[in-house]
Amino acid sequence: xxxxxxxxxxxxxxxxxxxxxxxxxxxxxxxxxxxxxxxxxxxxxxxxxxxxxxxxxxxxxxxxxxxxxxxxxxxxxxxxxxxxxxxxxxxxxxxxxxxxxxxxxxxxxxxxxxxxxxxxxxxxxxxxxxxxxxxxxxxxxxxxxxxxxxxxxxxxxxxxxxxxxxxxxxxxxxxxxxxxxxxxxxxxxxxxxxxxxxxxxxxxxxxxxxxxxxxxxxxxxxxxxxxxxxxxxxxxxxxxxxxxxxxxxxxxxxxxxxxxxxxxxxxxxxxxxxxxxxxxxxxxxxxxxxxxxxxxx
Numbered sequence: 001x002x003x004x005x006x007x008x009x010x011x012x013x014x015x016x017x018x019x020x021x022x023x024x025x026x027x028x029x030x031x032x033x034x035x036x037x038x039x040x041x042x043x044x045x046x047x048x049x050x051x052x053x054x055x056x057x058x059x060x061x062x063x064x065x066x067x068x069x070x071x072x073x074x075x076x077x078x079x080x081x082x083x084x085x086x087x088x089x090x091x092x093x094x095x096x097x098x099x100x101x102x103x104x105x106x107x108x109x110x111x112x113x114x115x116x117x118x119x120x121x122x123x124x125x126x127x128x129x130x131x132x133x134x135x136x137x138x139x140x141x142x143x144x145x146x147x148x149x150x151x152x153x154x155x156x157x158x159x160x161x162x163x164x165x166x167x168x169x170x171x172x173x174x175x176x177x178x179x180x181x182x183x184x185x186x187x188x189x190x191x192x193x194x195x196x197x198x199x200x201x202x203x204x205x206x207x208x209x210x211x212x213x214x215x216x217x218x219x220x221x222x223x224x225x226x227x228x229x230x231x232x233x234x235x236x237x238x239x240x241x242x243x244x245x246x247x248x249x250x251x252x253x254x255x256x257x258x259x260x261x262x263x264x265x266x267x268x269x270x271x272x273x274x275x276x277x278x279x280x281x282x283x284x285x286x287x288x289x290x291x292x293x294x295x296x297x
Contacts, residue, residue: 031081031144034137035070036130038150039090045151045174045181049198050205059207063088063104064282065261066204071109072256073196074147077170084143085109087133089126091116108253131158138167147172148190151182159189172196203261220271222284228267229288236263236289237296245293252290263289 043061044054051059067086074083088104088111095114097105105112113133115125130150135158137143146162148155149172159169171190173182175197187193236259237245248259255263267285268275275281 031078032084032142033074033078033081033145033147034084034143035074035086035147036134036149037067037070037086037088038126038130038148038152038155039088040126041150041152041181042174045176046201046205049175049177050201051207053207057208059205062204062206062264063100064107065264066201067104067107067110068254068260069200069204070147070149071254072251072260073200075251075254077147077194078145081145083109084137085111087130088112089129090114091126127152127154127158130155131161134158134167134169135161135165138162138165141166143167145170149173149196151186153183153185156183156185156189159186163189163191168192170194174201218273220273220281222281225267225271225275225281225284226288226291228270229263229285229290230292231270231288232263232266233289233292237293242296245296248293252294253286255286255289260286 043056046061047054047056047059053059067088071083071086086109090101090112092098092101092114093116095116097112097114101112101114104110113126113129115129130148134146134148138146138161144167146167146169148159148169151173159171162169168191169189170192171182171186171194173193173195175195248255263285264275264282275285
């Protein structure tokens with residue numbers, strides 16, 4: 001009898017030890033978040049807010065800059081969490097990427113998911129894609145928090161599915177001059193709500209009135225753009241000082257939205273060439289900026 005009790009006690013001790021190890025590992029595992037963007041909602045709401053129209057053909061959206069700004073916003077909200085990736089949901093005829101969607105898909109940490117477009121240019125299947133990803137990531141504990149930029153009532157089931165597996169869903173909306181552009185049932189279901197205002201979107205949405213720079217200008221090389229990035233970094237460091245550099249470095253390879261936008265505008269002025277919609281040159285610009293700053297640290 002004593003031997004049986006001793007064996008039972010030993011097994012209990014081993015079980016407790018394993019549980020303690022598991023809890024210690026869980027405590028060391030960082031939280032993870034992902035950003036889910038319904039591009040149909042984004043284009044319509046941001047286009048109306050900034051340029052007064054929902055017609056995509058009437059304005060330009062700097063998707064790369066905006067994605068960087070969304071990542072930066074999430075970093076400030078989920079301070080102790082790491083980014084899994086940005087999911088970008090859009091529609092395309094026969095689910096074939098447009099040139100713009102292809103350039104977005106090539107961005108780091110971005111996954112483009114395509115639904116279909118019907119004859120009326122309405123998205124079909126996007127909500128089910130969002131639900132599938134949200135539910136799968138939550139079920140496999142790949143994310144603890146989801147930032148959802150959208151407004152359709154059909155997203156309610158996606159929110160409920162993710163919450164059922166323990167993930168928290170935070171709804172991000174776009175300011176509207178009047179009324180609402182998000183369904184009330186969706187607002188009721190999420191864990192938190194946040195509205196991004198006109199100032200947030202202004203740098204990334206512009207009405208089409210003609211090219212900012214002459215189309216005859218020759219396309220600069222990646223090396224030339226990288227050099228300009230380093231030049232701007234030197235000016236930035238001289239103006240801001242090493243304290244600002246120390247604050248910036250932990251965010252590598254991402255730049256805060258305001259810094260990234262200033263970098264883009266100044267670079268376009270120096271090059272006399274638009275870098276909008278050219279992800280390879282935008283990356284070269286950031287690479288040059290970061291390389292100079294890291295060399296000074």
